[in-house]
Amino acid sequence: AVVSTQSTGLVPEDEDVPDINNIPDDERAAIDAVIARNKSTLSISTVGWMVSALMVFNYTDFLNVLVYDGRVNRGLLKIGSSLVGVNLLVGVYLVVYLSYIRNKPDWTNHTHPALIPVATLCACVGLVLCTVALWPVWGFLTLPILFTLFMGLVMLATLLPV
Numbered sequence: 001a002v003v004s005t006q007s008t009g010l011v012p013e014d015e016d017v018p019d020i021n022n023i024p025d026d027e028r029a030a031i032d033a034v035i036a037r038n039k040s041t042l043s044i045s046t047v048g049w050m051v052s053a054l055m056v057f058n059y060t061d062f063l064n065v066l067v068y069d070g071r072v073n074r075g076l077l078k079i080g081s082s083l084v085g086v087n088l089l090v091g092v093y094l095v096v097y098l099s100y101i102r103n104k105p106d107w108t109n110h111t112h113p114a115l116i117p118v119a120t121l122c123a124c125v126g127l128v129l130c131t132v133a134l135w136p137v138w139g140f141l142t143l144p145i146l147f148t149l150f151m152g153l154v155m156l157a158t159l160l161p162v
Contacts, residue, residue, distance in 0.1 A: 046155045053152020056145055060138065071136040080129030083122040090119035 023031070056062070066072065094115065098104045127146070134142045 042159065046158065049148075049151045049155040053149050056148045060145055062145075062149070065137055069137055073133040073136070076129045076133035080126040080133060083126030083129065087119045087123040087126065090115050
């Protein structure tokens with residue numbers, strides 16, 4: 001194999017490119033302080049999703065539909081909700097238990113590598129089952145309703161001090 005010694009043009013060879021791995025500790029601390037100060041999870045989009053989710057929840061009378069409406073397929077809703085619950089439990093295990101209780105900040109290298117694909121599969125199947133269970137009530141609006149409520153919950157979760 002022939003190795004080319006020509007420049008790729010991505011990084012100019014004549015310019016001094018800083019090495020971010022060799023920053024002095026005092027400069028690294030200053031950079032980390034600026035990043036921490038500017039790292040706010042409260043933004044216009046966060047508030048927008050949460051307000052939208054509250055409006056959808058109120059306008060669709062979501063809780064009363066889940067509890068009392070006879071058109072809801074209760075069997076599929078229970079199975080779908082259970083699968084979404086499995087997804088949430090895996091998330092709590094990985095983020096809260098491993099990170100904060102067991103003091104393993106790098107929870108991506110945990111001892112159970114199959115947990116993330118299992119949680120993803122449970123969430124996807126659970127979403128499909130919940131959509132099918134609620135389809136008789138709202139029809140094609142079921143997907144935007146569930147998506148808006150999901151995004152509102154995700155944005156609310158980003159504000160929790162965990």
